Amino acid sequence: GFGAVGAAGIGFSLLTGGNSNKASAATEATGTLNIPDLLEATTSDGTTTYTLTAKTGTSEVLSGVTSTTAGYNGSYLGPTMKWTKGDTVLMNITNSLGDDTTVHFHGAHIPPKMDGGPQNAFADGETWSPTFEVLDEAKTLWYHPHALGTTAEQVVHGLAGMIIVEDDSDVSAALPSEYGVDDIPIILQCLAVDSSGDIKYEATGYRSSTVSFPVLVNGTNVDSTTLGFTATKTRTRFRVLNASPADIMTVQRSDGGTLTQIATDQGYLTEAAEVTTIRLVAGARAEFVLDLEDAVTLQAVVTTGWIRGGSGTYDFLTVTPEASDTPDDLPSALNTITRYDTSDFTARTITLGQSGATMLINGSAGTSMSSMAMISTTLDAEEIWTIKNSTQLEHSFHLHDVPFQLIEINGEEPTGVDLGWFDTFEVVGGGSIKIAMKFTDFTDDTYMYMLHCHLLQHEDEGMMAALMVTES
Numbered sequence: 502g503f504g505a506v507g508a509a510g511i512g513f514s515l516l517t518g519g520n521s522n523k524a525s526a527a528t529e530a531t532g533t534l535n536i537p538d539l540l541e542a543t544t545s546d547g548t549t550t551y552t553l554t555a556k557t558g559t560s561e562v563l564s565g566v567t568s569t570t571a572g573y574n575g576s577y578l579g580p581t582m583k584w585t586k587g588d589t590v591l592m593n594i595t596n597s598l599g600d601d602t603t604v605h606f607h608g609a610h611i612p613p614k615m616d617g618g619p620q621n622a623f624a625d626g627e628t629w630s631p632t633f634e635v636l637d638e639a640k641t642l643w644y645h646p647h648a649l650g651t652t653a654e655q656v657v658h659g660l661a662g663m664i665i666v667e668d669d670s671d672v673s674a675a676l677p678s679e680y681g682v683d684d685i686p687i688i689l690q691c692l693a694v695d696s697s698g699d700i701k702y703e704a705t706g707y708r709s710s711t712v713s714f715p716v717l718v719n720g721t722n723v724d725s726t727t728l729g730f731t732a733t734k735t736r737t738r739f740r741v742l743n744a745s746p747a748d749i750m751t752v753q754r755s756d757g758g759t760l761t762q763i764a765t766d767q768g769y770l771t772e773a774a775e776v777t778t779i780r781l782v783a784g785a786r787a788e789f790v791l792d793l794e795d796a797v798t799l800q801a802v803v804t805t806g807w808i809r810g811g812s813g814t815y816d817f818l819t820v821t822p823e824a825s826d827t828p829d830d831l832p833s834a835l836n837t838i839t840r841y842d843t844s845d846f847t848a849r850t851i852t853l854g855q856s857g858a859t860m861l862i863n864g865s866a867g868t869s870m871s872s873m874a875m876i877s878t879t880l881d882a883e884e885i886w887t888i889k890n891s892t893q894l895e896h897s898f899h900l901h902d903v904p905f906q907l908i909e910i911n912g913e914e915p916t917g918v919d920l921g922w923f924d925t926f927e928v929v930g931g932g933s934i935k936i937a938m939k940f941t942d943f944t945d946d947t948y949m950y951m952l953h954c955h956l957l958q959h960e961d962e963g964m965m966a967a968l969m970v971t972e973s
């Protein structure tokens with residue numbers, strides 16, 4: 502529920518959020534956590550085939566008000582896909598939206614022709630069938646539309662789903678992995694909706710008294726509801742995706758206790774980290790586990806992006822254990838992350854800029870393939886990029902194709918969970934980050950990867966550039 506409502510316990514838990522030794526103040530659940538279906542696949546001749554249809558429907562984004570929405574195989578959001586490292590995947594995706602779309606596999610290391618960027622747009626009535634080998638290790642990815650100029654509109658209407666990549670490592674085997682039982686997807690969104698149910702995607706019209714900013718968890722409005730989940734295992738793993746068009750979501754416990762973070766966007770940390778908050782910019786993911794003794798309430802703190810007039814704290818989920826098992830200790834090492842020595846890396850500067858309502862990368866508005874800035878590189882190039890935010894706005898920088906390491910955040914060396922692998926990271930107004938990456942495996946002379954702001958309206962307004970990786 503919305504923390505500011507002040508119902509007994511809700512406001513209180515907020516005020517005592519920093520006192521980790523206080524008795525836990527779990528909020529009583531008044532709803533049930535919706536778990537997106539797991540998409541069934543068929544496997545033959547070593548190829549795993551998935552079928553998705555993007556279509557329109559209706560749902561209650563505001564309670565009691567019907568909105569026109571869209572989803573994959575349903576009317577809002579999409580089923581979760583499980584991919585396994587080493588498998589060959591074939592996707593058959595049919596467009597029944599009445600408009601062009603693409604499906605981008607956010608965070609996947611796949612060829613640009615299969616990546617679902619703007620060059621992969623397909624029309625209403627058509628089926629797009631990309632195929633690729635899963636090279637990624639265990640991590641949490643997601644899929645969503647990425648056509649030029651319509652990404653914000655299509656995502657906020659509900660076109661988004663989670664992808665779980667599994668691998669056969671000992672660490673993966675030691676972690677909870679039973680989907681919907683002890684491995685739980687959490688898709689957080691803050692939308693802008695007017696009182697008639699019309700979901701907004703352009704800033705024009707937000708500042709109206711009839712527009713409200715509902716927070717959704719797996720498609721369920723939690724403005725005045727705390728969802729409930731009964732954990733039948735003591736240890737539960739949560740995969741959190743911020744699929745909001747703009748806002749930052751910070752996940753924390755209402756009792757101020759810690760979350761055991763195990764992964765960032767692009768897989769496991771070197772070791773589990775006890776953290777009190779997990780801050781996710783638009784497009785980012787993280788994974789954590791909880792060893793539950795008592796009920797725990799998870800809160801989402803929604804921080805003002807440009808989309809809404811204020812911030813709020815929502816007690817979105819109360820997890821109640823009904824388990825008596827004693828989990829083994831977590832593996833002491835989850836991953837080996839060799840820090841890049843960037844001394845011989847090629848340096849570039851990527852400037853995030855603005856001219857009026859037009860958003861720019863390196864001075865160009867990426868509103869068409871011909872107008873966007875293009876970064877050209879070659880296979881196996883090692884690069885260090887300074888992402889410089891010359892605007893006063895917050896941006897969420899996302900790079901397709903390969904994961905990056907953070908080398909600097911606003912002039913400081915990263916620490917803690919910022920030493921993990923990322924594909925999406927915050928760049929504050931006037932700030933900068935330095936990131937390093939290697940462009941392995943894939944080249945193409947025609948199809949390009951994208952780099953862009955994941956505030957979806959910024960992307961549609963031009964804060965997007967292309968990346969072409971060629972043989973030489």
Ligand code: C2O
Pocket residue numbers: 605607645647784899901951953955
């Ligand atoms: Cu999630 Cu290029 O996007």
Ligand code: CU
Pocket residue numbers: 895896897954955956959960964
């Ligand atoms: Cu932006």
